[in-house]
Amino acid sequence: TIASWIDDILSISIPDTVTAFCFNLYEESDGSWAMELVGTEQFDLDDEDWACRETTDFGSREKLYNWEMDCEWNEALDYMVNELKAYLTKGKHSELLKSRRGVGVGFVDGNIEILHS
Numbered sequence: 001t002i003a004s005w006i007d008d009i010l011s012i013s014i015p016d017t018v019t020a021f022c023f024n025l026y027e028e029s030d031g032s033w034a035m036e037l038v039g040t041e042q043f044d045l046d047d048e049d050w051a052c053r054e055t056t057d058f059g060s061r062e063k064l065y066n067w068e069m070d071c072e073w074n075e076a077l078d079y080m081v082n083e084l085k086a087y088l089t090k091g092k093h094s095e096l097l098k099s100r101r102g103v104g105v106g107f108v109d110g111n112i113e114i115l116h117s
Helices: 002-009 048-053 073-090 094-098
Strands: 021-029 032-040 054-056 065-068 104-108 114-117
Touching: 002 073, 021 073, 032 048, 048 104, 065 073, 065 104, 073 094, 073 104
Parallel strands: 021 104
Antiparallel strands: 021 032, 032 054, 032 065, 104 114
């Protein structure tokens, strides 16, 4: 599950340089999607490039979260937004994620939706 994946990724010590978290989404192939989690050194509601200021990927690039869903990219994004909002409400590491300046999600070549700031 998504919660288990996040729990595993965030079971390591989080560097003090991490100011925000961004869940990056990728379209792998027809109906196949992937997600990684990065920690960034900046967060700016007015400049989405904050997500490019990565300090760590918490090892998530070697352990991507993959899911199958026959849909368009915006539906995959909506699905993950809902799943991550649910995690931020009741997930094991929800307080850790919310303890930094922001949490966002989006496709690496698209806009970022802010889940918490």
